[in-house]
Amino acid sequence: MWxxxxxxxxxxxxxxxxxxxxGGIPERNVVLLSGGPGTGKSIFSQQFIYKGLxxxxxxVYVTLEEHPLxxxxxxxxxxxxxxxxxxxxxxxxxxxxxxxxxxxxxxxKYVVKDPDDVRELxxxxxxxxxxxxxxxxVIDSVTTLYLTKPVAARNVVFQLKKVLxxxxxxxxxxxxxxxxxxxxxxxxxxxGVDGIIRLDLDEVDGELRRSLxxxxxxxxxxxxxxxxxKITDKGIEIES
Ligand SMILES: Nc1ncnc2c1ncn2[C@@H]1O[C@H](COP(=O)(O)OP(=O)(O)OP(=O)(O)O)[C@@H](O)[C@H]1O
Ligand SMILES: [Mg+2]
Numbered sequence: 001m002w003x004x005x006x007x008x009x010x011x012x013x014x015x016x017x018x019x020x021x022x023g024g025i026p027e028r029n030v031v032l033l034s035g036g037p038g039t040g041k042s043i044f045s046q047q048f049i050y051k052g053l054x055x056x057x058x059x060v061y062v063t064l065e066e067h068p069l070x071x072x073x074x075x076x077x078x079x080x081x082x083x084x085x086x087x088x089x090x091x092x093x094x095x096x097x098x099x100x101x102x103x104x105x106x107x108x109k110y111v112v113k114d115p116d117d118v119r120e121l122x123x124x125x126x127x128x129x130x131x132x133x134x135x136x137x138v139i140d141s142v143t144t145l146y147l148t149k150p151v152a153a154r155n156v157v158f159q160l161k162k163v164l165x166x167x168x169x170x171x172x173x174x175x176x177x178x179x180x181x182x183x184x185x186x187x188x189x190x191x192g193v194d195g196i197i198r199l200d201l202d203e204v205d206g207e208l209r210r211s212l213x214x215x216x217x218x219x220x221x222x223x224x225x226x227x228x229x230k231i232t233d234k235g236i237e238i239e240s
Pocket of ligand 1: 036039040043077231232
């Protein structure tokens with residue numbers, strides 16, 4: 001059939017997720033991973049990075065919300081030890097959290113002092129991706145980048161997307177929304193990204209239930225259903 005190209009896909013490695021996506025995230029896509037507090041966005045992103053490392057695909061994790069040490073500790077809770085990958089140079093954390101203050105940051109290679117300065121972020125990110133040869137990039141969260149200036153959101157996302165797609169990366173941009181919000185992070189952002197995956201927590205009969213839905217994914221057909229999932233000590237698993 002004409003018009004159909006053999007699209008390369010990046011496997012999330014999250015049990016059940018690649019089936020939902022028709023095989024994985026189309027290569028070079030920027031996916032907005034949107035959801036309220038505690039819905040599993042960081043865990044999903046960390047699993048995406050770690051499974052990539054296991055499959056031989058380098059990764060970069062940009063942290064704006066948590067201390068880099070906390071990110072690594074959190075990953076270890078799920079058995080995702082990034083130490084050897086960091087030492088061998090296939091994984092790097094970009095620290096956009098500590099602002100370069102403290103003994104930890106002094107030793108770090110990739111520090112963004114002012115996350116409001118997109119150019120600085122792009123420079124450090126470019127360096128980290130180039131040093132590691134990263135195929136996968138996570139920014140947790142992009143919301144933090146334009147919290148104080150919502151009008152800049154579209155531009156920030158566009159600049160990051162241009163750089164990352166140009167470098168051949170497949171990326172997850174974490175987007176924080178409030179508990180009752182129906183959107184995914186604002187119109188400028190939602191239209192600019194290639195895909196949107198929404199994570200939800202809903203109270204049913206006095207119990208919180210987790211589910212996710214793929215709202216859009218350029219370049220592929222995907223499940224249109226809402227899928228319940230669980231978080232265990234092995235990470236996220238889609239329930240069938
Ligand atoms: N070992 C575990 N087993 C089961 N559930 C866990 C485990 N560890 C964490 N969780 C669940 O995951 C939630 C945190 O997920 P995560 O940090 O990915 O949320 P988030 O969407 O990034 O939230 P935020 O926007 O606040 O950063 C916890 O609130 C808890 O419900
Ligand atoms: Mg988080």
